[in-house]
Amino acid sequence: MNFHYPNGKRFVPKSSNMEHAVRKSQKGKNFVYSNRGMTLEEDLNETNAFYLESGIAVIHKKPTPVQIVNVDYPKRSAAVIREAYFKQASTTDYNGVYKGKYIDFEAKETKFTTSFPLKNFHSHQISHMSSVLDQGGISFVILSFTALSEVFLLEASRLLDFWSRMESGGRKSITKDEVEQSGHKIIFGFRPRIDYIKVIDYLYKLS
Amino acid sequence: MNFHYPNGKRFVPKSSNMEHAVRKSQKGKNFVYSNRGMTLEEDLNETNAFYLESGIAVIHKKPTPVQIVNVDYPKRSAAVIREAYFKQASTTDYNGVYKGKYIDFEAKETKFTTSFPLKNFHSHQISHMSSVLDQGGISFVILSFTALSEVFLLEASRLLDFWSRMESGGRKSITKDEVEQSGHKIIFGFRPRIDYIKVIDYLYKLS
Numbered sequence: 001m002n003f004h005y006p007n008g009k010r011f012v013p014k015s016s017n018m019e020h021a022v023r024k025s026q027k028g029k030n031f032v033y034s035n036r037g038m039t040l041e042e043d044l045n046e047t048n049a050f051y052l053e054s055g056i057a058v059i060h061k062k063p064t065p066v067q068i069v070n071v072d073y074p075k076r077s078a079a080v081i082r083e084a085y086f087k088q089a090s091t092t093d094y095n096g097v098y099k100g101k102y103i104d105f106e107a108k109e110t111k112f113t114t115s116f117p118l119k120n121f122h123s124h125q126i127s128h129m130s131s132v133l134d135q136g137g138i139s140f141v142i143l144s145f146t147a148l149s150e151v152f153l154l155e156a157s158r159l160l161d162f163w164s165r166m167e168s169g170g171r172k173s174i175t176k177d178e179v180e181q182s183g184h185k186i187i188f189g190f191r192p193r194i195d196y197i198k199v200i201d202y203l204y205k206l207s
Numbered sequence: 208m209n210f211h212y213p214n215g216k217r218f219v220p221k222s223s224n225m226e227h228a229v230r231k232s233q234k235g236k237n238f239v240y241s242n243r244g245m246t247l248e249e250d251l252n253e254t255n256a257f258y259l260e261s262g263i264a265v266i267h268k269k270p271t272p273v274q275i276v277n278v279d280y281p282k283r284s285a286a287v288i289r290e291a292y293f294k295q296a297s298t299t300d301y302n303g304v305y306k307g308k309y310i311d312f313e314a315k316e317t318k319f320t321t322s323f324p325l326k327n328f329h330s331h332q333i334s335h336m337s338s339v340l341d342q343g344g345i346s347f348v349i350l351s352f353t354a355l356s357e358v359f360l361l362e363a364s365r366l367l368d369f370w371s372r373m374e375s376g377g378r379k380s381i382t383k384d385e386v387e388q389s390g391h392k393i394i395f396g397f398r399p400r401i402d403y404i405k406v407i408d409y410l411y412k413l414s
Binding site: 052055057058060062063064065066068078079080081082083084085086087089090091095096097098099100101102103104128131132134135136137 | 259262264265267269270271272273275285286287288289290291292293294296297298302303304305306307308309310311335338339341342343344
């Protein structure tokens with residue numbers, strides 16, 4: 001199950017994703033709630049929708065950045081983009097507001113079970129997180145170990161430490177042990193599915 | 208000079224915009240600084256770039272939302288989007304963080320000189336601004352009267368009042384007088400071009 005960001009990975013349109021999710025859940029006899037064919041992105045979108053409806057927080061995923069080159073304007077119908085390219089995002093994917101505070105995060109998946117590769121992040125995302133911290137915002141990453149059905153929240157400040165270690169010649173990943181020690185495990189729920197705001201409340205004493 | 212958002216308006220690629228800007232400035236003998244062929248979007252992008260470089264604030268424009276239908280994967284070259292459509296944005300275009308506070312705004316232009324039509328905003332943007340205010344965020348709109356070379360910051364709370372007036376059968380626009388009285392005029396500068404953070408400092412006593 002690929003996290004379908006355009007970072008060189010194959011793009012899968014939303015509709016076929018949903019089919020896949022349905023197919024998978026129908027097929028699975030041992031239906032495990034925490035790994036039910038939903039992608040991390042879908043889980044977070046539903047979580048954010050729940051936060052919005054419940055008046056808990058206003059957090060949205062940013063649209064995929066696209067460089068538009070050519071557009072057709074057929075008469076009496078909608079404009080069709082005929083040539084466009086995926087662009088590298090210059091920020092993280094999710095941001096918004098919780099209790100007046102600025103919230104900013106990136107979500108990434110790995111199939112690995114013993115470590116989380118840092119190549120999942122881009123250097124401009126790292127510098128964006130650093131700028132957000134300098135500005136007093138709340139920044140973190142959500143790390144999903146898909147094969148283990150485990151999701152962690154890791155504060156950006158800790159991620160920056162691991163990134164610096166790599167840049168000074170150290171390992172190119174965060175070990176699972178380090179994620180467990182530095183991060184905060186998020187238990188899957190029904191609504192919201194990935195209740196990351198609970199961790200933010202705990203860390204920043206906002207509730 | 209159209210503000211090139213995809214809301215039913217013709218899309219103009221960035222490059223041809225720049226050509227247009229150059230052509231215009233070369234042609235104009237009476238070169239007026241405040242109306243030099245730059246769009247509001249370009250002015251705001253440069254303003255936000257200045258805020259970012261100077262460590263003043265981290266505010267970005269969100270990518271244009273696009274529904275991707277068909278993608279080609281040529282061998283040995285980048286993926287090409289072959290069919291996509293412009294989607295209605297569900298939020299405002301700009302957001303970010305300033306001194307820990309969540310900042311959220313929309314920017315709109317009009318050619319009119321005596322009023323600002325409310326049809327420039329969509330009801331889902333209005334409800335987004337309302338949610339942001341409920342969550343303690345700072346929300347506003349930047350209104351540009353292009354023919355007058357005048358730009359105003361109007362707090363979302365005031366915009367919501369004008370919107371309610373329209374919904375209860377009142378006028379479908381904000382008069383220029385009302386914009387002047389309820390809003391805050393922003394004088395064009397060199398760097399940053401549209402120093403809206405100065406108004407935020409004044410309104411929220413953040414400096």
